[in-house]
Amino acid sequence: MQWVKVLGLGLGGAALLGLGIILGHFAIPKGTDSPAPSISAPQDLDLEILKTIMGQLEASRIRENLRELSSEPHLATSLRDEALVQLLLQRWRDPVSGLDVAEASEYEVLLSFPSQEQPNIVEVVDPTGNVLHSCLQNEENITGEQAGPDVVPPYAAYAPPGTPQGLLVYANRGTEEDFKELQAQGIRLEGTIALTRYGGAGRGAKAVNAAKYGVAGVLVYTDPADINDGQSLPNETFPNSWRLPPSGVERGSYFEYFGDPLTPYLPAHHSSFRLDLVNVSGFPPIPAQPIGFQDAKYLLCNLDGPSAPAAWQGALGCDYKLGPGFLPNGNLTDSQVRVSVHNQLELRNSSNVLGMIRGAVEPDRYVLYGNHRDSWVHGAVDPSSGTAVLLELSRVLGTLLKKGTWRPRRSIVFASWGAEEFGLIGSTEFTEEFFSKLQERTVAYINVDISVFGIGVVRSPGPSDLSIYDNWIKHFNRSSSVYGLIPSLGSLGAGSDYAPFIHFLGISSMDIAYTYDREFFSKLQERTVAYINVDISVFANATFRAQGTPPVQSVIFSATKEVRSPGPSDLSIYDNWIKHFNRSSSVYGLIPSLGSLGAGSDYAPFIHFLGISSMDIAYTYDRSKTSARIYPTYHTAFDTFDYVDKFVDPGFSSHQAVARTAGNVLLRLSDSFFLPLNVSDYSETLRSFLQAAQRDLGDLLKQHSISLGPLVTAVEKFEAAAASLDQRKSALQAGSPDPLQVRMLNDQLMLLERTFLNPRAFPEERYYSHVLWAPRTGSVATFPGLANACSKASNTDPGSEAWAEVQRQLSIVVVAVEGAAATLRPVADL
């Protein structure tokens, strides 16, 4: 084993010596004859160690982690959430598999909960005040896990309390255009209750848009067309499939910003300055409440008024009308809808948990890896699938660390964030508290929230389209007195039965495979009744999915090329990924398509506020096979361990694939001598933004005497500087460079992302400072500030303030790109 020797000489000696000296032990007295510490010896990523780590990540342990993490609801700041803080601390402080240090830290943050005394209710009330219909206050208790004091009833967090009552209208997805359309159709909106469906606009945006048109209250539901491929019957939905049951309701935060609402830009310590509630912005202006599609169907299919446009129709089995009010000859004639919201704002203590492996050589360079811990209910998929992976990865690394086998070149920080569901609160407060230190030292942030969105491993190998089930039954079957012909389940514990599954599932470790398959079989045995209806082939060919900024593209590519796809094929994750999400790159030809980062998870404060290169990775279902907006039980009480175990990732090989990929990325970032951040991949992005601006905005800008020339020059400078830096890097790599030289180059790579920050670019967009990735509302796929400003200016007169803002935004981009080029040029160039 070559790597052991290398370690013994390189890491074992230098790393441990370096560690001892650097980390709090600077004060070792030295005689004049003592040797200089030799941590300057070049050290690089050890491929053998990487392989070892890949091999030690066990699907079965991820499954066990998930079982424990999701065994009970763990809403932010609940007792169970706090118990999980202890669980994380215990794992990360474990003497055999823990990290160097682990701590929890609390923030006092403003959360929003439904009242326990006065439940939120949505009712249909007739003119005399009789209640004709009450929507469900809780989801149906289908598996025994949807009831109980810890299951928070569906609600719209931060929606204000109130009991608006009015005629019902249907407002599609609640976008501005939707309300405009209603207005255009002559629907009087003042004082109405608007029924909207999820998607299209953010949760809070629906209420904001509605309020602008005088709407008094908002209902939100999930249409089966958007989540269930149209299917909505109980026998078509969970627990008979992965689909959302009729009573399922997506909870969620309706806060428009992220971070603690009372302490923008300040960490929410007990003593921190807090806004008066009257000064808080971003809360929905009117009461809102989510409901299940079972209740939505009752309301919507009784609506009066003109038919909704074709694009507004869904899958509830009736013609969607616009309202206002109900059909004249139906049960609900002349009735109104009353939305009773009794949400309460509460200051609560929410914890982050941080665990660190100190770097041996460059302890002041951090690779952050995080996920949130809090869920809406059990949160097996969201977020525990990510936490289960996180714990397995930290276990494997911790074990190598405690054995003395390995220590990373740079420091690794694992984070379990609190209160993400309420608006990325834990992570945002952390970035506010340690703004400078993190900006100066963080190499990259890796986010793994929902690690697996959908089933990915159950397609039968070979050319057929058979599901595993269908294939299995062909090989092993028996005639059951209850079910007829079903796959045959042997007794567990004998060595013979799991062999084909090892083959099918491609798990290299006997031990892992054994544990894993035993569990898998047990489950199948226990729940064969449920398994029968799973149309698993629908979601076959699942795929890796990643979002990130260009510098992390290459390291994700490297990692995914080294990890085998969880499917039965021999494809790498990369080769499978490229089949599902790809694009034609002007530089590389056909490559997997990396999505851009919005604000959907805890990466948001890292990229938008701190300017740290970030990524979010997961395994997901095949979008060519289902149009589900997200996995169907998202934010409902049906997102449970069994749901994952049965429908999302039976076998947990997709979880394992994510762990391997994330671990591979993490190791490359922490251990590579040269940081694996390919900054020149920003050239392609900048060029494409520029081309979009030239193509789609060029004429308009010319009409207003605004030249894109300076932007062209800036992008050219960036391209030249990046290409030249690549050459210098290659030449350095070909030699045996001094650690200080590499550090200097690495600093350029690390800090490039920071150069795109401008805290004054978007004064009205809280935290958004990154001039390339701030929210874009304009339709042109270019620099967001430019796109948005052009969109706003397009209907104004020449010389308007709006056109001045276009020029300002253009200058901001030019300065940022020029500054980025300056950062990449040789450091001693003037």
Place this chain on the structure above:
Amino acid sequence: MQWVKVLGLGLGGAALLGLGIILGHFAIPKGTDSPAPSISAPQDLDLEILKTIMGQLEASRIRENLRELSSEPHLATSLRDEALVQLLLQRWRDPVSGLDVAEASEYEVLLSFPSQEQPNIVEVVDPTGNVLHSCLQNEENITGEQAGPDVVPPYAAYAPPGTPQGLLVYANRGTEEDFKELQAQGIRLEGTIALTRYGGAGRGAKAVNAAKYGVAGVLVYTDPADINDGQSLPNETFPNSWRLPPSGVERGSYFEYFGDPLTPYLPAHHSSFRLDLVNVSGFPPIPAQPIGFQDAKYLLCNLDGPSAPAAWQGALGCDYKLGPGFLPNGNLTDSQVRVSVHNQLELRNSSNVLGMIRGAVEPDRYVLYGNHRDSWVHGAVDPSSGTAVLLELSRVLGTLLKKGTWRPRRSIVFASWGAEEFGLIGSTEFTEEFFSKLQERTVAYINVDISVFGIGVVRSPGPSDLSIYDNWIKHFNRSSSVYGLIPSLGSLGAGSDYAPFIHFLGISSMDIAYTYDREFFSKLQERTVAYINVDISVFANATFRAQGTPPVQSVIFSATKEVRSPGPSDLSIYDNWIKHFNRSSSVYGLIPSLGSLGAGSDYAPFIHFLGISSMDIAYTYDRSKTSARIYPTYHTAFDTFDYVDKFVDPGFSSHQAVARTAGNVLLRLSDSFFLPLNVSDYSETLRSFLQAAQRDLGDLLKQHSISLGPLVTAVEKFEAAAASLDQRKSALQAGSPDPLQVRMLNDQLMLLERTFLNPRAFPEERYYSHVLWAPRTGSVATFPGLANACSKASNTDPGSEAWAEVQRQLSIVVVAVEGAAATLRPVADL
């Protein structure tokens, strides 16, 4: 010469090899047998090199630099200013004594000039429109240098054009309190012209304050009480002394902010977005014009109305009255004052010149050293005394560089900024253009603007108070038929006469002394008539003066201890300095007092906008001997070479002392293995700010339930972290640390200052982001945000927005100090 050997081995080898590899030459192909670059060999400040540099800085060359720089007026963007750009480029590109690279870069900035066609005029006009008196439009041409097309007439830059006419009032210094006082005395201010004197409030602030009270125009003059120790007669003033002549007028920018007025936060490139003029803020709201005290006396001594308060009286030789209007029975009865201002705003190209010495080992760490180049007229003191020093320092370093004798560890960047006089424009645009790169890499900024404010070396040695002149005349004299007894000037070129001056002036190099003395004597010969009245002993015992943030205190102390004071004594600059400006430090006992940085010169954008540890150093006159607000010819046409040569620093030994000190500081910052930034000196500052808050604001805060507890904790954490870092540093220093370890520690030192930046702390203060050094208007010597907020809140009700702002400011400070502590703690602490 020991250092040559060291260089040959350490620097000559490692540095040049490293340089070749690092700086643009990464692409050297390497066989596997090529040796690794050895730049990791520890290198530290070489004291022999330092001594060499100190010895090579020649007073005579500084004098020649100054003569050339100030030979003609060089107003920003004038032809002569551009000629000086070429002069700097030529010097810095000199093959024998130049730097590695030098470049000029232009910004297109908005300046303000008086109209050439319509001169600004201040007149007294009688009721029939007859002009009874016109103030001088130009200074009196006393030395032949106060006239000509390149001497810009006195004006208030950025004051708007207009011809207000009204009754004259006297408004002291034009502070808010001054106008309140006038109002309290029943003086009707609406439509008046307010005569104010310099000092007390910023230039622009006088107009802003005046406009609030309905004043229509502002005149500003310099009172002899404030600049001339009361003396005002022609025979008491220049060219018969260093004092301001009666016609002298201080020009200046009346812009309230700094940086190009049209492009806040953006570099003023040709294509950059520019504000519409109507949206520009910071210009004086009403016309303003400065005048000489000769004209001010005529106006003021004819004023009617009640006597001004005692504190408002000056030295014009009459009782100052308040007005409005002139004495009833005088020449000016019933007359008004008309202020005709025809200033024009113009977009002009202003150049910065940058020169760089590339660092051998850490080229990506910059030590910046800068001064502005532009003057109001000849600007011999302001700024050419600093530029003359800058050129001498760059010559000495460049010569060593070109010889191959020396190359600094880190990169040194010399800067000659343009358009400082209009509002630090060149330096600010530079910081806007390279914001990220500079923030990431700059170790410190050294500013040497006016290098010598006043005479400092001419006191006779020994216990007497005799001036050099008086002492000299005792030793060498002759009876002149014109002047009577004067010092005897021998013929130059013989070796005998300059010997005592070498002794007096303490110049170690024969060659320097020779050149210098020859010049000095020539001047004395030519201008003996002027010399006779010089009361040079008044300003004897001049002193070093420095402003800076705490981390630079120690390096300034180190440097000043190594440079001999320019006086005749054997004192070091440090020992002399401590006699003039000192304070009792809780840590060190009695030490020289380092001033804090305002916005008086180009350091402002570096410290306030970028958070780079900065300093401004100079030699200045003895404030116990004169109450002059600044050197008397400041911003007038009398600030000429002869003025410096005769009155400010005959012999240029103070200039030399500044060159040596600045050079010493520069070398320490560029060459020391461990950065000589003593961050723990911030502990004393934070503690003193805290104590002031506790002492002077504690009760008030308690009344409003605002606790200083979190601030106490934060300061304690900082103190502990800083002390512990000091220990780790000492232990490292005692060993033979790895360059990477030192780099990590140095990064902590360098970046500490950055942690005090918060771009959202003071949204209304353009560029001011440093929470410790932003402008403080509140009277308590504590954190400015807290002091100012308390000052504003003190008269408001509990629960007001103003009290909320106090809490917000307190939280901002707590977060900054906690963040600073986190930056100083061991880098791998959680």
